[in-house]
Amino acid sequence: MTALITTPELQQHLSAWLRDLGSVRRLAPKTLEAYQRDLSQFLTFLSGHTGGLVGLKTLGELRAADIRAFFSERRAGDVGSRSLARSLSAIRSFFGYLERHGIARTEALNAIRTPKQSRGLPKALTILEARSAITATDELEDTPWIAARDMAVISLLYGAGLRISEALALTRLDLEAETLRVTGKGGKTRMVPLIPQVRQAIGTYLDLCPMHLSPSEPIFRGKKGGPLSPRLIQLRLAQLRGALGLPPSATPHALRHSFATHLLGRGGDLRAIQELLGHASLSTTQIYTAVDTERLLDAYRAAHPRA
Known part of the structure; x- marks a missing residue:
């Protein structure tokens, strides 16, 4: 799906990031699937937000307001804090990958705080x-x-x-x-x-x-x-x-x-x-x-x- 909204160059980096998560960080398959879905939602938003294909230049020019707009839209769709926190984790992971490999970097994420979560207690049996x-x-x-x-x-x-x-x-x-x-x-x-x-x-x-x-x-x-x-x-x-x-x-x-x-x-x-x-x-x-x-x-x- 991201191939339709991202440049071929960015798509290659996305694939490499997912391989890195699976082979190096050894994330569970379901976690990988969730991260891929979360980042796809973010890039889809950016494509509509900026009015074109999302590439490295788009990511490098991101402002904190752009990222906040994404989370505001998600929260308006009744997405809970736990899911929003996971989305932010996926976005930070991808940007961290790009920065570690000298591909791109942005300071915008530094201004974004993790959504507060109400931590429910486990329900134990007697x-x-x-x-x-x-x-x-x-x-x-x-x-x-x-x-x-x-x-x-x-x-x-x-x-x-x-x-x-x-x-x-x-x-x-x-x-x-x-x-x-x-x-x-x-x-x-x-x-x-x-x-x-x-x-x-x-x-x-x-x-x-x-x-x-x-x-x-x-x-x-x-x-x-x-x-x-x-x-x-x-x-x-x-x-x-x-x-x-x-x-x-x-x-x-x-x-x-x-x-x-x-x-x-x-x-x-x-x-x-x-x-x-x-x-x-x-x-x-x-x-x-x-x-x-x-x-x-x-x-x-x-x-x-x-x-």
Whole structure:
């Protein structure tokens, strides 16, 4: 799409930037797709704003007012602060690439501040709710190996703090006696302890699974033998919400939130929790300190006579 609104020279630099993000910075495919889309929207705006093809000269002559006009138009279209912040990150990344390679530079971005975001707290389940979601799985499924499969996946989300995509990508090669080798965002690998209950749930599933699995194949499979879809686990959690009266926030990702919140509540070290979750930045993990504080305040308000 950008080929229709940019000069051929700029299009070449765009392609090189995307290759750099994928091969050098190793951004996840979905992040790459989002960055490409964000920059395409910005260049489309510039094309209409300046009335012609966008080239290096256009970018070099940008003013802060031009960039602010783009974000004003996006905000008027009811785009949230989080999406606007990602757009600004994509724009800064591309301009940073151009400057590092001596292609072009602009001072206009220095005057643009990142949109403020309201940071919502993760919705963690209680310990009892999380345990119930795991143990009640086999009551909703008549096929033993499928019941064992779903219990194993849910056990990994809460017992190891995995993202659902990480759990469904596990192979036999990733399973060791005491640990899991998990490939997370950006292809980064981390080792996660495998507690006995989770290891037992995985072992039960593998014993019952009717498919032959090679060591390098994802272990969790659908009824027809293909890789298990995340949608099926999401639907299983929806069934559990109805059966157990769990809150609407009880989703696969909420189990990961619960893992971190409950560890922190039991005195877990924040740095260790960061490593277990695979967060690149400690600031991402620090949100759980707010979650734990909020729980303490709720208990205080409910129980203290002077609250």
